[in-house]
Amino acid sequence: MVEASRYYKFDWITIILFLLLVGFGWLNIVSASHSGDTINYFDFSQPYGKQLMFIFLTIGLIILVLAIESKFYERFASVIYVISMLSLVGLFVFGKSVNGATSWYGIGGMTLQPSEFAKAATALAVAKYVSDLNTDIKRIKDQISVFAIIAIPAILVLLQKDAGSTLVYGSFIFVLYREGLSPIYLIILFMIIFISICSLKFGVIITSAVVTVLILGHHFSKRRKPLLIQPISIIIISILVSFGIRYFYDNILPFHQKDRITIWLSLEKDPVKLERMKKTIAYNLNESEKAISSGGLTGKGFLEGTRTTGKFVPEQHTDYIFSTVGEEWGFVGSASVVIVFVLLFLRILHLAELQRSQFSRMYGYAVASIFFMHFFINIGMVMGVIPTIGIPLPMFSYGGSGLWGFAILLFIFVKLDSDRINQW
């Protein structure tokens, strides 16, 4: 074999989109965290200074990731996964609690959040397992194994009170579906979400009636009609789910989560009470919506956001960073950010489809899915499209572990993609 056939070609479009988001994200962290006096960008006691340092370290990390042989990631996928899971388990013993979540290791003055790296590890493990010649995703046995690989980190982070990260693992359903998983799982998932929302918003009776009409309608519109027992059992299960959800919401769900859903679906009828909830439980959301709203078409300008400067929105440099974008850059700026994210996701998916090996394609899909889930939950929450769930916005939110985790996740794929000529 001739060594020269190894021709590295990194996808510069992905890299540029990534750098654009990181750079613009940092500007917003400056806005959201400066304390009103003169700004010294290299003041490492300030969040924006620290983040700048994290960004420089990220660049080193990226070079490292790209320098490693691409075969390494496939071969050592299982080892990486196991180490990563051990790091999550270790948190129960050595973990440090911040805001009620035990998700950090304290190393010197720094903290590290292993769950941010576990996503890449899980993506590698899933890709490795499914791409194995002996695995057939259509087989129940193999499906159970894959679900287990995904469920382990999902449950571990849930136990560490980081429910947002758990949801991210749900995004693997997109990857598996692409590789041949039966659509029935997606349909069931969709039905459950639909029934849940309907039951809470319109009540169990209306939901049951609507579901019954829909399923029977579907049944009788088919030319070949299977036995009636099938739609009827689906209807019964749906009604049970509907009751179950209602019961869960009324009696089991912890108060703060229940209130978030109450706010999201406007379930509180009493306007006075609702107004009070907006000022207490939904304070963050309310302030963040107001900040975004105040941006108008073109925004108030960099460092001119009055609600940002006034520190109206709590956690603004972390989970609520998008409200800064909304206020200072307006509709033009925030819609552009949404578009750049969408372009990045589509670019990754496009590259994934070009891969010759199933491992690389699956990994690419996993990267896009994870990024998309973060994007969807975070921006959705900040704008009140979905209920409040704490999760960072990739490349934007303040934090070293998050930035490094996303960089590793993405650049392993950039590396795999650069080597696709040699894939078989």
Place this chain on the structure above:
Amino acid sequence: MRRFLLVGAIAVVGLIFISRLFYLQIYSGGILDLYEDNAIRKVYDYPKRGFIFDRNGELLVSNQPSYDVMFIPREVKPLDTVEFCNLLKIDKARFKEIFEKAYHYSPWLPSVFIPHLSKEDYASLQEKMRKFEGFYIQKRSLRHYETSIGANVLGDIGEVNDAIIARDPYYKMGDLIGKQGIEVSYEKTLRGVKGIKFIQKDRFNRDLGPYKDGIYDTLPKPGSDITITIDAKLQAYGELLMQNKHGGIIAIEPSSGEILTMVSTPTYNPNLLVGRQRSVNFTKLYNDSINKPLYDRGLQAMYPPGSPFKILNALIGLQEQVVTTEDRFSCNHGYSYGGRKMGCHGHPSPVAMNGGIYNSCNAYFANVYRRIIDKNKSPAEGLDKWSNHVKSFGLGNYLNNDLSVGQPGKIPTSKTYDQLYGKGRWGSTFNLSNSIGQGEVLTTPIQLANMTAAIANRGYYFTPHIIKHIEGHTIDEKYTTPNHTTINKEHFEPIIQGMFDVYNHGTAASVQIKGIEICGKTGTAENFVKVNGQRMQLTDHSIFIAFAPKDNPKIALAVFVENGYWGARFAGKIASLMIEKYLYDNITRTDMEEYLLHHTLEHEYQKPYSGKPFGINKNTTLEFVDEPEYKHLKELLNELNSKSRDPEEIKKNQGANL
């Protein structure tokens, strides 16, 4: 096809987000933010608060300017605190305390630093104000009371609290709002609307000029002046007569429902609750749990009305046709039933209705009451009918008027006794005390005065109210629409004759005034107090209702004096004097004036707190005020009586122009 699911999901979410952004930023973004935007300085211009005049045009309440030092914590720059503190006459610790409290409330909203500067402090501070960045002076107007009477009527204004700001966004930190009395009921009318200027600032906190050329700026709208129904001279007279006695006087003009006086004692000088000393004085008044000067006894004190209530039972008896004016009942020092006896005092027996009223015979009304309740198939039906008649006089519920405080009182229904004894397991003897205004009946003095007005009007009343005129507005229609009672007009004459005879040869003969046809009714109310968990009976309250003149009445009133023992002893004298003062302005019964000024009941009020055993009613003695105090009161009385009324006013009060 499988490859398009995620692509589709991404595209859909992208579109949803962009439409949400469009909705938030373009569709609904804009003006709403002005008030909360800390890049826009809001400069408020406070309008004049409306003046308050009495019914004869005497100015009672006006304004005085006041200057508050305000600040926005985040905008405060390092300053010479020593100089600043010296100017404001505070120490550094206090400076820190105020600053931190305000910062905690909100770093970017204005808070009051020092309220109500004196004129001198304001003058010396104003020149140096620009040295202290983040601080500014806000001009407001405080109340100035032109009188020392009527604290419970006029009320006061004070700084808004956090709860009010949260409820009504009109109010900002440091704003003044009605806290008691008329200032509360007519807050919106009196305050007007403040003007606002929006000024754009840059991020160095410099003014850039009017925001968007001032298109959102508004001018202040001054508050409206109001005229209240109170007769200041009569109010002052009433307050003086009530000195050293706890209780209330409510006087109403029956033909309009206008409240002429609303005395509650002990009272205080309304000027105590103005400006900087307000909080200190308010706390003192608030904590006085024996005298309770902030408790409006005329509006809030609920007591069994006692004998005046008998009048209603007589009216209901006639209306229900269970008794005629000629029916006689005998009284053997009381009324015996089922082995029990409701006692009565000595008087000729048997009595018909007229004698029943002026002798205040308990046995007579026990008979009437039983006939009312037992007229129907079941006592429940009878009692509910009776209850509806009573309620038609405005008893048993809030009067729904324009006074800031009140109490509903209590009138029982069949449900009350069903709950007490079980359905169908009680009869008229179970609640016989209702016949003489005790038992389950509770009323407030204003309700009693209103009931008297309804009797004076022979069957209807206007909701008692305090507003007479609002500059540029008409008053609420509910105050000019009569409320009819369920008693026919013709039944009132014999009853009123009975009340007239109370003065002629009944229980109020001693407080008669020559030349005025007064109709009245005495009353007493047993009462109890709980001190340190121990229930004690105190001397009875002295109660009196009256109206005059008998035909075409001009004034109806209810007086009650706590622990005054019997009706004519204190309340009756006060009622007669008030009537004479209002109608003629010239007192003939100066002996009664002397009596009232000379006697105090303070010792009665101290009794339950003395920790020693004490006697009540028959076992009490009357006490005199000390000589200097008496002299002082006498001077006040002379001064008051020397300010004679405009003859026109007297004519108007007597109804000569009608």
